[in-house]
Amino acid sequence: MTATLIDGKAFAANLRTRIATEVAGLKDQGIVPGLAVVLVGEDPASQVYVRSKGRMTREVGMNSYEHKLPADTPQDALLALIDQLNEDPAVNGILVQLPLPKHMDEALVINAIDPAKDVDGFNVLNVGLLATGQKAMVPCTPLGCLMMLRDHLGSLSGKRAVIIGRSNIVGKPMAQLLLRDSATVTIAHSRTDNLPELCRQADILVAAVGHPRMVQGDWIKPGATVIDVGINRTDDGLVGDVDFDAAKEIAGAITPVPGGVGPMTIACLLANTLTATARVYGLPDPEGLTP
Numbered sequence: 001m002t003a004t005l006i007d008g009k010a011f012a013a014n015l016r017t018r019i020a021t022e023v024a025g026l027k028d029q030g031i032v033p034g035l036a037v038v039l040v041g042e043d044p045a046s047q048v049y050v051r052s053k054g055r056m057t058r059e060v061g062m063n064s065y066e067h068k069l070p071a072d073t074p075q076d077a078l079l080a081l082i083d084q085l086n087e088d089p090a091v092n093g094i095l096v097q098l099p100l101p102k103h104m105d106e107a108l109v110i111n112a113i114d115p116a117k118d119v120d121g122f123n124v125l126n127v128g129l130l131a132t133g134q135k136a137m138v139p140c141t142p143l144g145c146l147m148m149l150r151d152h153l154g155s156l157s158g159k160r161a162v163i164i165g166r167s168n169i170v171g172k173p174m175a176q177l178l179l180r181d182s183a184t185v186t187i188a189h190s191r192t193d194n195l196p197e198l199c200r201q202a203d204i205l206v207a208a209v210g211h212p213r214m215v216q217g218d219w220i221k222p223g224a225t226v227i228d229v230g231i232n233r234t235d236d237g238l239v240g241d242v243d244f245d246a247a248k249e250i251a252g253a254i255t256p257v258p259g260g261v262g263p264m265t266i267a268c269l270l271a272n273t274l275t276a277t278a279r280v281y282g283l284p285d286p287e288g289l290t291p
């Protein structure tokens with residue numbers, strides 16, 4: 001193995017410790033941040049994430065409010081719950097677990113969340129603020145990736161970044177954050193021509209596709225930093241979008257799956273909840289938790 005392992009699990013544990021310290025400081029002022037997580041339906045993978053989000057929320061000293069609704073919940077009932085959470089002063093962050101059942105309009109539901117409590121940063125207002133370089137709530141997965149990239153590389157200025165995937169939750173906001181750090185950014189997707197050749201130009205390669213081990217070793221520029229966002233359940237366990245065993249011989253640094261981006265996503269959700277709390281009380285943004 002030549003690549004440095006970027007240990008997202010350890011990085012996330014460290015981040016949660018810093019968050020817990022800040023939460024303790026707020027408690028002395030009578031403030032306890034609260035995160036509401038809404039899960040519609042019984043998807044087993046979603047249940048796992050929601051459970052671990054709840055546990056880590058409590059571990060850092062925040063209040064966790066979990067709302068589990070049946071898969072056939074009418075959209076109006078979900079919107080009514082969101083309204084209630086928007087109005088509840090004990091709730092500082094609201095996360096509606098995606099994907100939603102097919103009878104729901106995902107954009108409509110997400111946009112019903114108060115932008116100040118939109119700790120996923122999926123609301124159109126936050127997307128627009130990020131895209132125009134204003135203070136936004138930043139999506140947790142790309143934020144975690146950015147933190148690891150900065151920690152490993154220092155300045156990202158002038159580096160060539162290729163992101164595979166153009167989703168609203170990972171690829172697009174990742175591009176915005178890298179652009180903001182002055183990387184030269186290319187977004188690839190299912191219609192991209194000659195993807196291996198494009199990837200070979202990348203100093204920073206972010207894979208967010210959802211195809212197990214799609215990125216081959218010979219797609220990677222020697223010494224590149226590889227961030228594997230993919231979470232794929234296969235017969236031989238949880239694997240990323242990158243062929244890790246091949247990639248680790250060529251890359252300069254790489255995130256593993258599990259133990260890479262996933263734990264950072266949850267830590268950044270807590271970071272965003274803390275930031276959202278500080279902002280409602282007119283306190284300065286906690287240091288080192290926002291981009």
Ligand SMILES: NC(=O)C1=CN([C@@H]2O[C@H](COP(=O)(O)OP(=O)(O)OC[C@H]3O[C@@H](n4cnc5c(N)ncnc54)[C@H](OP(=O)(O)O)[C@@H]3O)[C@@H](O)[C@H]2O)C=CC1
Pocket residue numbers: 141164165166167168169170171188189190191192195208209210211229230231232261262265
């Ligand atoms: N670790 C974490 O915290 C998180 C992990 N994930 C994981 O990250 C992965 C991506 O998630 P998400 O962004 O929601 O996925 P989406 O399915 O929403 O998007 C996938 C993207 O990959 C592109 N794509 C699909 N096939 C190819 C191909 N053959 N070549 C190039 N591009 C392709 C699609 O292109 P097109 O637009 O043209 O269809 C699309 O833009 C998944 O494995 C997901 O589980 C997601 C969120 C958080």
Ligand SMILES: Nc1nc(=O)c2c([nH]1)NC[C@@H]1CN(c3ccc(C(=O)N[C@@H](CCC(=O)O)C(=O)O)cc3)C=[N+]21
Pocket residue numbers: 048049095096097098099120140141231238257258259260261262263265266
């Ligand atoms: N509104 C919304 N916000 C999200 O942020 C969101 C979502 N919906 N829907 C689903 C995706 C996926 N996601 C993950 C979070 C943590 C891990 C994680 O902790 N993964 C562990 C492994 C967990 C396991 O073993 O299953 C790891 O990679 O080490 C993975 C994936 C957040 N998402």
Ligand SMILES: [Mg+2]
Pocket residue numbers: 167
């Ligand atoms: Mg998706």
